[in-house]
Amino acid sequence: TDLEVTHWWTSGGEAAAVAELAKAFDATGNKWVDGAIAGSGDIARPIMIGRITGGDPMGATQFNHGRQAEELVQAGLMRDFTELAEKEGWTKLIHPKSLLDGCTLDGKIYCVPVNIHSQQWLWLSNKAFADAGVAVPKNWDEFVAAAPALEKAGIVPLAIGQQPWQTTLAFQVILVALAGPETFQKVFGDKDATLAAGPELAKVFAAADQARNMSAKSNVQEWNQATSMVISGKAGGQIMGDWAQGEFQVAGQVAGKDYTCLPGLGVNEIISTGGDAFYFPKQTDPEKAKAQEALASVMLSPATQVAFNLKKGSLPVRGDVDLNAANDCMKKGLEILAKGNIIPAPDQLMSADGVTQINDLFVEFFANKELSAEDAQKRFAEIIAAAD
Amino acid sequence: MTSVVVKDVSLSFGAYDVLKQLNLDVPEGEFLVLLGPSGCGKSTLLNCIAGLLDVSDGQIFIKGKNVTWEEPKDRGIGMVFQSYALYPQMTVEGNLSFGLKTAGMARDEISTRVARASEILQIEPLLKRKPAALSGGQRQRVAIGRALVRDVDVFLFDEPLSNLDAKLRSELRVEIKRLHQKLANTMIYVTHDQIEAMTLADRIAVMKGGVIQQLDAPQVIYNKPVNRFVAGFLGSPGMNFLDGEVEGGAVPAFGIAGTKIPLDRYGFDHVAAPGKAVLGIRPEHVALGDAASTMPFSAEIGVELVEPMGSDTLVWTKLGGQSFAFRVEAERHISRGDRLCIGFDPARASLFDGQSGKRI
Amino acid sequence: MTSVVVKDVSLSFGAYDVLKQLNLDVPEGEFLVLLGPSGCGKSTLLNCIAGLLDVSDGQIFIKGKNVTWEEPKDRGIGMVFQSYALYPQMTVEGNLSFGLKTAGMARDEISTRVARASEILQIEPLLKRKPAALSGGQRQRVAIGRALVRDVDVFLFDEPLSNLDAKLRSELRVEIKRLHQKLANTMIYVTHDQIEAMTLADRIAVMKGGVIQQLDAPQVIYNKPVNRFVAGFLGSPGMNFLDGEVEGGAVPAFGIAGTKIPLDRYGFDHVAAPGKAVLGIRPEHVALGDAASTMPFSAEIGVELVEPMGSDTLVWTKLGGQSFAFRVEAERHISRGDRLCIGFDPARASLFDGQSGKRI
Amino acid sequence: MVEQVFRAVPDMAAVAPATSRASGLVGPSGPRPRRTFSRRNIFIYGTLFVVAIYYLLPLYVMVVTSLKGMPEIRLGNIFSPPVEITFEPWVKAWSTACTGLNCDGLSRGFWNSVRITVPSVFLSIAIASVNGYALANWRFKGAEIFFTVLVVGAFIPYQVMLYPVVIVLREIGLYGSLWGLVLVHTIFGMPILTLLFRNYFASLPEELFKAARVDGAGFWTIYLRIMLPMSLPIFVVAVILQVTGIWNDFLFGVVYTKPDTYPMTVQLNNIVNAVQGVKEYNVNMAATLLTGLVPLVIYFVSGKLFVRGIAAGAVKG
Amino acid sequence: MTPMHAGRPFRLFRNLNAKIASIPMILTALVIFVGGTAWTVFYSFTNSKLLPRASFVGFDQYERLWATPRWLVAVENLAIYGVCTLVFSLVIGFLLAALMDQKIRFENTFRTIFLYPFALSFIVTGLAWQWILNPNFGIQQVVRNLGWESFTFDPLYNADIVIYGILIAGLWQGTGLIMCLMLAGLRGIDGDIWKAARVDGIPTWKTYVFIVIPMMRPVLVTTLVIIASGIVKVYDLVVAQTSGGPGIASEVPAKYVYNYMFLAQNLGQGFAASTMMLLSVVIVVVPWAYLEFGGKRRHG
């Protein structure tokens, strides 16, 4: 049966990963109809939601699991997979458990997590630092210290794309690294506005200010263009989730040799366990419904998990798969995961509305030098206070 | 038998009343001309009769049948428009037969009718041409033909000649008159050209502001206009109007600036009440020289301006300080500054009330 | 002294020659009318004189100065357009003074001139209004005023009255004539209305196809047209044309379908060569009844159609099988089918060559 | 400006009296002499030329870039003509550029665009012309009110209407289908087209319409037999406006279709935004040009008719 | 006459065909425009998130809207962009039309050149200009390569002037049509006016400024409507050129609406912004539309 699957994985590494899912699904005798929407989740999500609410749902669709699809589930537009989950024992398979929590509403499971993405990575170009004649930094402070040397060598110290979510990501990563996971949880999870306005966050904002100065010359839009600057040595580093690794792989670079990764900016080795999940809008055609189940199972099968996540540069959602093929960075991630140094992803903590407002703030902050760190913090606190 | 009856018809566009409780009876076979200045509602009335405008009030009968709410095509009328309104993309033949085809008439019946109409109007050689390839006069003939083939009882003409030049206009005028004599249909003809009205009409209805001022035979309207408006509207050069006062007494007279015009020979409509009045006299009713002195009224005047018009000449002077024109034959040599004796017969004049403008 | 001289002027639009080696002398103070059918090049000639079109060849002199290459504003002309061409967003006063202001004239001089022009044209009360708030006649007056304030030697009018209705037209005609008498400027006036031409002109130039056919005083043109075109163009109702043959012999005569009209009293331009010819006689030169029998030629005819025109009546008949109209006074009661005796004096007729149409 | 140019004329006349013909005319004669390189002409043509360059520049850059290889582009001068002309980017843009797993470039979008554009243009023009005709000739009570609403609707940003339209389409079960999109284009094309047609039909002589009614023709007969044959100019304008508008539409195309029915603009956006490694500017430009080709050709072919039709339908109010 | 209104048909059925034929228009007007608008306004008073829900929060959404820097930037940008587009489109369009009206040669060629951008979508326009204005490849780099090292022209990357960078592309796309409209208007002016002005000795520029332009009112109105309706809708161009960046410097209201409705999944906020846009449209357009279509009637 043909099943249309929409997603926004169109960069090189992502496309290669999707191909693995498609291959696995096609092998079940069904057919993966690819519905890629380029740009980013920001462009794709409205279209997906429009399709679902408009009564022409696709077979399956990617969302960042968390609260993005919450209302669609509440409105009864999504298929309940509890039965299948119980049959296949997802609760046991999936590790960490919080992943499945993101898919659960009122005790029912509505989505299939396919990978774990962590945001807290600093990717460094070994070549850039060699060109600038400084050692590859081991943590954020060293990185900041090395920035002037990079600049002198005509290298942009920090590459950040102009898409709003990238700026927010950079901020959040800095926050977790410098202020610790509890603060993160309190600010984003508990919406603690006092804390958000407090001195601890001021430190973070000051660091973000530094980051923005270091990234002033990176005139790129997409995250993978920023990554490509790092790959080519035009930029010293990039704060980006582990999906950036896919790009390094496509470019044939080897972790440790060509590039270096610092989880938690080398300060606080903690990763967030967000990720992508697939939701299955309710279908009238029983054939399609069967295909949906097939897809759900195949997505969680160990083989697919390995193949997919290797290409994508993300971590598998089951703890029981063998990832010998994984590279350095991935292994670092797995270790941290195993240690349980994890925090939930911001998408799971905050509604899209709040996320958008924060995106708006940081994209402005990173582009507009006139917006001081103090003012930005004040506005940040206000948003946190009003967020739900 | 009456052919068209308009009964108490009113029509307004929004708050603006164009026709006001208008009544009109047209006997069968009559050539009725609606004459009036621009904007007086002539076309509106014609459109009401044709069914192209919905009346606000009143009724319309054609051949005794109440057609107030009928579609135009069911009223038994044919209409000819000022701009010809030929269908530009069809040949002349197509133009003539369009209505018949629409009505689903049989082929050979259509061709018989088209042949007949084009013979009457002598447009046979044009049948295969498109309107763009016709001269103004030919177009107008085709437009008439289109009404003709419909074989209707009543023809409506809305200023059919006013887009043509003077020469063609007078030619086609004669043709229309001949056509009426041949067909003997009822025809209602709108124009604001008084010459057309005079030459064509059995009766003329002079309209102003949506009201019929006078409805009568052309000569009556010309010679005995019921009010000053009608008097002024007909005739070119127009009637001379002299402002003055009717003086009662044994011999009623009309006084202007020292001059007195006796009115004993004037046929008063009703008893003359003294007061402000206007005396109207047509330029061609003014006699000159010897003939003038035999007239009941005569005066000596100075010539101000001479307008030779070819066939005759118009002479402008002042009478009692007011502008006054009269017509003489073209042979007469008169020039500016001449002093002449003129005279006229008040019996041929018209006298209007100073206030209401009504004929006294 | 000549005011405007047009010397050998030609003008073509692409391959199409509108004016062909045209010559024209206008003496100072003359009122010259250019008369001709639509498209004959009247406006084109006027525009050449005004400098609004570049001549293809030839020269133009105004007041003895060669202005062929001058800008319109430097030619000492004022022009009045058919569509008035008033500047719609300016008041009447603005319209009158805009040109003067642009020329940098002193304020008080401007107001003097505007005051004078508006007094002459009696548009003082309108000075503050915009053109949209004026009637047609008032607009035309303002348009004339705009030419007037320029204080020029030559006025050019391009069909200034043809957008007005008949009544207004005859009124303004008189005003223009008066204006000319007052100012005594040279005026060149384009029209295709022969009545206007007859009444206004000192001389008329009748044009056809870019060539002046005849240039003479109105009466001469009316009574002695040089060719059939001119004869037919002037006069309404038009001249009657009878096709026939000139027969030589002791007493030359004109033969149509059995009837012979003696031509001994006709003033031949040159010796009559026998052959096909056309006899033209104006409807008002035909006598009726007793008067007819005293005429050199008379005949009995049957009345086909009667057109009462108010002031007089047009009667259509056939003479020698050809359509023939004549004019009688309105009082005469004639109806269709009557048989009458008519007659005319061939001395007042015009005879044209059958081929060339030239007067014989 | 004009004035100054002509003021130079008398001097010229002084030197060139000999130009007058043998007929013995003395002094200026014949047409005014005009220099080809008068200041006026230099100003006019100079300005037009400069402006024309501004208008042509992007097209030039797009064409040139699309014919270069990536190495050449990285060298940097966007204005320099290609050293080595390559049609690779065009081929790639048309048939092999990838979005996600689909690597068939714009070709698929092209046929989708055709399948969307043709019925949309047809339907929207058919409906709008009948509306315009009804408004201009068969005025009935209230018609003007609806029309005013419609015209005000032309100003409403489409984003505002996206959601309500989703609901409407869902309710009538057309969401996601080709016909749903056709309907959306018809709806949003209606205000401006109706305005155009109404103005145009109102400028046709009303007597023609009356004559046809007297001849017994009804609403549809008059429309089909009398009005349509006379409306070529406005139909040309409408077709051009709609074809370009619908062909170029992105928002509706992306919101109301699904991947197999994506129009070309959406494919274009996908190709341009689905960056794999470095941005392939040459492919992007080729894709851009390919997408714009259809409307461009239409404009180049029928620009003259367009201008004439605009004069007939838009200017009269 | 006994039956005074005999045969008078039921009002609704007169011109029945015309009414039937107008149903699509009426439906569009009522359901889509009126209905959609009312629906939007209604839900702008709720706190609908991803799906519309009738839970009212009064004017909260509006208060939040006007406290949001992004919205304020968007409104300011729209004002700048609108005024500039209006002024420059009219001025450039008119100047070009006036030049084209000088009986020039190659008129068709020039007209085609000026008009062709109109055939391209905003997406295409945006991409082309993004490429030309890109500091690393475009004009800036070309000039620098020529030796002027300090030359800086990167409007799309400079938050202060980014809106003008968008304007350049917008004008490029739209002025051709304006020129065509103006040209049609110029050609529609009675030739006698020009002649009268020449006889009066009025210089060309003065004739244009004082006489011709005031006479072109109807064309100007049409043009204004076309430009204005384009301004309010500006969206694709911004998305294609800058995606609202750098930062939020080139945000426009339409984009704000779209983003909040679909990205932020805060329909209420999006609807509130829509309603503000609608309000401004209504304030400008309704009086005009009433005058133009509602008030007076055509002569018949």
Ligand SMILES: Nc1ncnc2c1ncn2[C@@H]1O[C@H](COP(=O)(O)OP(=O)(O)OP(=O)(O)O)[C@@H](O)[C@H]1O
């Ligand atoms: N559709 C309409 N809406 C409003 N007013 C109208 C309409 N049609 C005509 N009128 C007005 O009604 C009046 C009469 O118009 P009508 O066309 O009947 O005049 P008319 O006597 O035929 O004039 P003309 O000689 O100029 O044709 C005019 O004042 C006109 O302005």
Ligand SMILES: Nc1ncnc2c1ncn2[C@@H]1O[C@H](COP(=O)(O)OP(=O)(O)OP(=O)(O)O)[C@@H](O)[C@H]1O
């Ligand atoms: N700009 C032009 N280009 C080409 N032909 C022209 C132009 N202007 C006028 N003509 C042609 O020149 C001829 C003379 O035109 P002109 O306007 O002088 O006629 P007219 O005698 O004034 O006619 P009317 O009485 O209709 O005003 C006409 O056949 C016309 O078609």
Ligand SMILES: [Mg+2]
């Ligand atoms: Mg009328």
Ligand SMILES: [Mg+2]
């Ligand atoms: Mg003329």
